[in-house]
Amino acid sequence: MKFTAHYKINWHDTDANRRLRPSRWIVYMQETADAHLRAFGTSLDDMRDRQGLAFLLSRITVRIYEQLHVGDEIDVITWVCEGHGLSFDRCFTVVKDGKTVGEAFSVWGLMSLKQKRLLRTSEFSYGFPPDEAPDKALTSRVRYPQIDCMECVGERKIVYSDIDYNGHMNNTHYPDMLCDFTPDILSKQVTGLALSFLHEAAFGHTLRVYRSKREDGCCFRTLDEDGNCCLEALLLTESTPMIE
Numbered sequence: 122m123k124f125t126a127h128y129k130i131n132w133h134d135t136d137a138n139r140r141l142r143p144s145r146w147i148v149y150m151q152e153t154a155d156a157h158l159r160a161f162g163t164s165l166d167d168m169r170d171r172q173g174l175a176f177l178l179s180r181i182t183v184r185i186y187e188q189l190h191v192g193d194e195i196d197v198i199t200w201v202c203e204g205h206g207l208s209f210d211r212c213f214t215v216v217k218d219g220k221t222v223g224e225a226f227s228v229w230g231l232m233s234l235k236q237k238r239l240l241r242t243s244e245f246s247y248g249f250p251p252d253e254a255p256d257k258a259l260t261s262r263v264r265y266p267q268i269d270c271m272e273c274v275g276e277r278k279i280v281y282s283d284i285d286y287n288g289h290m291n292n293t294h295y296p297d298m299l300c301d302f303t304p305d306i307l308s309k310q311v312t313g314l315a316l317s318f319l320h321e322a323a324f325g326h327t328l329r330v331y332r333s334k335r336e337d338g339c340c341f342r343t344l345d346e347d348g349n350c351c352l353e354a355l356l357l358t359e360s361t362p363m364i365e
Contacts, residue, residue, distance in 0.1 A: 122249040123200040124157035130193045141189040143296035143311045143356075147181065150213045150225055151293065153197040161248045169286070173235045174245075176209070178292045179228045180317040182259045187222040188310055189215075195222070200252035204242040207231075212255045226259035263315045263355045265340050271331035274302050277343070278327045289321040299341055299356045302330050306358075313338075313357035320349040 134145040155165050168174045189195065195217050202210040208228050215223035231240045277298060285291040296314055300306050322328055328343040328351060338357040345351055 123198055123252055124153065124160060125196050125198045126153040126156050128195050128197065130189050130191055130195070132191045135191055137307055138310070138361075139190050140310060141193075143183075143185075143300060143314060144293050146183055146185065146189075146215070146223060147225075147293045147296065149195070149197050149215070150199065150227075153199045153213070154211060157199055158247070163248075169234070173233060174240070175232045175234060175287065177230045177232055178316075178318055179208070179230050180262075180315070181225055181227040181292075182313075182315045183223065183225040184259065184313045185223045185311060187217070187220070189217065189222065193217055201247060201249075202254055203251040207239045207241055209242060209245075210255065212252075212259075224256070224259065226255040263317075263340075263353070265342065265353045265355075266333045268331055268342055268344070268350075271333045271340070271342060273329055274332045275330050276327050277301075277330055279322050279324055281324075283322075284324045287321075289323050292316070292318060295352060295354065296356070299339075299354055302332060302341070303339055303356060303358065304334075308360060308362070309358040310361045311356060312359050313355075315355040317353040318351070319353065320345065320351045322351045 128149055130141055134141055136142050158164050165176065195215055198214045198216065200212055202212060204210045207230055209231055211227045211229065213225040214221055231245055233240055279290050283290040283294050295316055300311065303309070322345060326345050328345055331342045333340045338355060341352065341354040341356065342350055343352045
């Protein structure tokens with residue numbers, strides 16, 4: 122069952138080129154997912170506090186077909202697909218003036234905080250049926266270069282402004298962090314991204330950021346102080362004049 126939420130782009134959600142920041146695309150999507158749950162009598166907070174359950178983002182692929190700006194009004198449509206095993210799948214479409222301007226496919230794990238294990242899709246019900254399968258173009262995985270073929274381009278400490286209720290860096294913060302390590306980012310616009318979360322980036326830890334350039338963007342990996350790979354990511358960009 123599909124669910125739609127309406128938004129107006131805020132000034133504080135935009136960057137130096139007055140475009141919606143990449144992280145905010147994911148924020149609007151995840152706010153819509155939470156509203157979807159609330160419409161059926163629960164929420165992410167309710168699930169955690171009352172049921173001891175927490176959705177953890179495993180990976181997400183986003184495609185941006187048209188940039189959004191201050192004052193743009195959009196509809197974000199979300200639905201769950203039929204998951205398998207430990208994978209809970211959710212799709213998103215972003216529409217402006219009747220035109221699809223972005224879409225995303227995400228895979229989540231559902232953690233039992235009491236049992237310290239991931240639940241299978243057969244052990245949980247949303248209370249509404251799954252809808253159409255995702256676009257296959259969004260579900261394909263990215264092949265990342267080995268870490269020794271990438272350049273270490275800096276470090277990033279995980280601070281108060283990054284963390285959420287789970288005590289680690291919120292997944293919506295990563296795209297803007299990757300932009301910070303993208304050369305000449307002010308003369309580019311983000312057209313897509315793929316994020317794979319492998320390990321939590323905990324408060325107080327410092328991540329080492331590794332990068333490999335491509336013609337259409339950059340691949341990234343982040344390693345924490347213990348050598349764990351926290352993130353594998355692809356940021357797709359294209360050159361564009363900076364708005365004066």
